[in-house]
Amino acid sequence: xxxxxxxxxxxxxxxxxxxxxxxxxxxxxxxxxxxGCSVWSVRYLVNTDDFMxxxxxxxxxxxxxxSIVLGEREEDSCLVINLSEKVVQYNLISKTLHEIYDVGSNxxxxxxxxxPFTADxxxxxxIPSFASV
Numbered sequence: 068x069x070x071x072x073x074x075x076x077x078x079x080x081x082x083x084x085x086x087x088x089x090x091x092x093x094x095x096x097x098x099x100x101x102x103g104c105s106v107w108s109v110r111y112l113v114n115t116d117d118f119m120x121x122x123x124x125x126x127x128x129x130x131x132x133x134s135i136v137l138g139e140r141e142e143d144s145c146l147v148i149n150l151s152e153k154v155v156q157y158n159l160i161s162k163t164l165h166e167i168y169d170v171g172s173n174x175x176x177x178x179x180x181x182x183p184f185t186a187d188x189x190x191x192x193x194i195p196s197f198a199s200v
Contacts, residue, residue, distance in 0.1 A: 079137040117162045
């Protein structure tokens with residue numbers, strides 16, 4: 068069965084589309100289209116085995132991929148992802164992980180509590196269309 072799950076993100080003046088071709092896929096593709104260009108091109112192929120093993124039941128691009136950061140240099144480009152209550156930076160070139168924040172330990176140094184971050188991705192749902200208006 069063929070499913071497409073995706074998310075659009077803007078970084079460094081490029082529109083990026085993160086797409087997973089079918090629900091049981093362990094990979095997703097990041098496509099880009101640059102300003103003034105009318106053709107999508109493959110920017111990165113990402114295998115989730117590099118950072119999610121085992122895969123959580125029912126994982127989705129909407130809940131895992133929070134952002135894509137295109138660096139000034141290609142080797143600085145990364146994904147900001149949510150893995151098991153941790154916000155993690157995944158470098159797209161070196162395929163390395165760096166923890167940014169542990170959502171589970173929500174205390175500041177002065178013992179003030181921070182409520183866990185939750186994102187409602189359906190508030191401003193964007194439905195892409197290339198139809199002429």
